[in-house]
Amino acid sequence: MTSLPTAEDLSRRAREAAERCGVDLAASAGDRPVTSPVNGEVLISVRWQSRSDADAAVRKATEAFGEWRTVPAPVRGALVRRLGELLREHKEDLATLVSLEVGKITSEALGEVQEMIDICEFAVGLSRQLYGRTIASERPGHRLSESYHPLGVVGVISAFNFPVAVWSWNTAIALVCGDPVVWKPSELAPLSALASAALLDRAIAETGAPANLSQVVIGGADVGEALVGNRGIALLSATGSTRMGRAVGPRVADRFGRSLLELGGNNAAVVTPSADLDLATRGIVFSAAGTAGQRCTTLRRVIAHESVIASLLDRVASAYRSLPIGSPLDAGTLVGPLISDSAYKSMQDALLAARQQGGEIIAGGSRRLAEAAPGAFYVEPAIVRMTEQTDIVRQETFAPILFVLPYSTIDQAIALNNDVPQGLSSSIFTSDLGEAERFLGPDGSDCGIANVNIGTSGAEIGGAFGGEKETGGGRESGSDAWRAYMRRATNTINFSGALPLAQGVKFDI
Numbered sequence: 001m002t003s004l005p006t007a008e009d010l011s012r013r014a015r016e017a018a019e020r021c022g023v024d025l026a027a028s029a030g031d032r033p034v035t036s037p038v039n040g041e042v043l044i045s046v047r048w049q050s051r052s053d054a055d056a057a058v059r060k061a062t063e064a065f066g067e068w069r070t071v072p073a074p075v076r077g078a079l080v081r082r083l084g085e086l087l088r089e090h091k092e093d094l095a096t097l098v099s100l101e102v103g104k105i106t107s108e109a110l111g112e113v114q115e116m117i118d119i120c121e122f123a124v125g126l127s128r129q130l131y132g133r134t135i136a137s138e139r140p141g142h143r144l145s146e147s148y149h150p151l152g153v154v155g156v157i158s159a160f161n162f163p164v165a166v167w168s169w170n171t172a173i174a175l176v177c178g179d180p181v182v183w184k185p186s187e188l189a190p191l192s193a194l195a196s197a198a199l200l201d202r203a204i205a206e207t208g209a210p211a212n213l214s215q216v217v218i219g220g221a222d223v224g225e226a227l228v229g230n231r232g233i234a235l236l237s238a239t240g241s242t243r244m245g246r247a248v249g250p251r252v253a254d255r256f257g258r259s260l261l262e263l264g265g266n267n268a269a270v271v272t273p274s275a276d277l278d279l280a281t282r283g284i285v286f287s288a289a290g291t292a293g294q295r296c297t298t299l300r301r302v303i304a305h306e307s308v309i310a311s312l313l314d315r316v317a318s319a320y321r322s323l324p325i326g327s328p329l330d331a332g333t334l335v336g337p338l339i340s341d342s343a344y345k346s347m348q349d350a351l352l353a354a355r356q357q358g359g360e361i362i363a364g365g366s367r368r369l370a371e372a373a374p375g376a377f378y379v380e381p382a383i384v385r386m387t388e389q390t391d392i393v394r395q396e397t398f399a400p401i402l403f404v405l406p407y408s409t410i411d412q413a414i415a416l417n418n419d420v421p422q423g424l425s426s427s428i429f430t431s432d433l434g435e436a437e438r439f440l441g442p443d444g445s446d447c448g449i450a451n452v453n454i455g456t457s458g459a460e461i462g463g464a465f466g467g468e469k470e471t472g473g474g475r476e477s478g479s480d481a482w483r484a485y486m487r488r489a490t491n492t493i494n495f496s497g498a499l500p501l502a503q504g505v506k507f508d509i
């Protein structure tokens with residue numbers, strides 16, 4: 001059985017890792033306790049900032065914008081290159097903080113920091129590729145082209161489950177696009193945020209970039225609201241619940257700001273008769289139980305063909321029964337704790353509702369280590385067999401519950417995949433090319449991410465990340481997601497010496 005570390009041990013590890021990253025712990029000390037989900041005890045206490053601190057941060061960032069927007073993009077890339085190097089150097093420190101503050105197992109915490117390094121590399125390359133188009137003009141002696149210019153200050157509101165990677169996706173891209181960033185991290189992970197911001201500050205100082213380019217404001221909902229309402233924030237990138245997005249989106253739109261929303265997911269995998277069931281099992285277990293079911297890309301539904309459902313369920317349930325659950329700091333653990341008591345309560349409520357709606361719990365659901373750590377919430381990931389896609393299946397519960405549903409035709413499977421309010425990620429396990437292409441096609445999965453023969457989680461940074469419907473429609477990270485961080489200008493240049501009007505209009509004076 002796993003043994004949980006003491007509060008002193010965790011606190012010491014957190015302080016040392018934060019200090020190595022350059023965090024001034026005395027300056028950030030305050031009266032707000034940060035609890036580690038690893039043992040349910042207080043890790044450290046920090047000072048929360050206020051709404052007016054958030055407004056001051058936006059003012060400072062706006063000043064930095066004035067300078068940064070005219071620095072050539074490849075020179076801006078040099079700052080992000082340095083950030084990537086520092087992240088590489090402090091990969092373990094940052095991963096330790098992520099494990100301590102949000103309970104990720106070491107390998108996944110290191111993976112989160114690797115995403116940060118990867119996006120820095122992507123952004124450095126991008127800094128020489130912020131391409132506009134040259135467009136054929138209908139008029140002689142005219143050139144039509146488009147330019148991308150820096151947009152303004154980017155506000156980032158991030159969630160506990162990817163406490164640093166989501167900031168880095170936004171920040172690496174924003175910086176090469178010429179935009180400063182004001183960050184309101186999750187109040188549950190302030191040290192991870194302060195450490196990431198300290199590394200960026202160091203990169204800024206070393207490369208001679210404007211000091212105020214990066215601002216972090218530690219605080220609660222009022223700080224987030226201040227950013228949402230502040231006209232100085234040109235783009236607000238917010239990750240969290242659909243409820244949060246519903247509050248944020250219209251308020252930013254009301255002031256004609258841009259928003260980029262990454263909200264809930266309710267991701268499904270379709271397992272067809274031709275699927276390799278061993279591969280499917282591995283893909284399903286990683287996506288459903290990994291990160292203790294707390295990714296927005298977590299697999300929440302399996303839609304299995306009626307000819308394979310029994311055999312698939314046997315395999316997945318047997319893998320679930322042997323999952324090592326315990327301290328995320330122990331080598332070998334695959335499932336760490338839930339973030340909080342309220343996450344545990346939501347899981348129990350959802351399991352109860354599922355039973356009431358005809359579900360049968362096939363595996364898991366019980367709490368572990370409650371005696372060793374009454375304030376920590378370790379759970380056995382649960383599998384629930386459903387006959388129908390009821391209300392509780394259509395909701396996102398941010399905990400490891402995997403609903404398994406049968407289907408008989410591929411049309412029915414796709415309809416079930418799409419019949420939820422969210423549209424983030426999806427996958428199909430099949431050896432049938434026709435089925436795979438159908439799933440990826442225009443009348444297939446309606447999600448922003450659709451995969452074949454891998455699970456729903458663990459996307460690479462090179463693709464655009466985001467989803468449709470209640471997931472919010474935003475795209476961040478790779479591909480051309482950078483366009484959201486820039487303003488586009490269409491330019492018509494007349495070198496003809498005459499003034500022909502477009503559309504053949506005559507206006508002779």
Ligand code: UN1
Pocket residue numbers: 115161162166239294295296297456457458459460
């Ligand atoms: C999230 O859960 O907010 O695709 C992001 C994934 C990760 C990112 C998840 N690369 O699972």
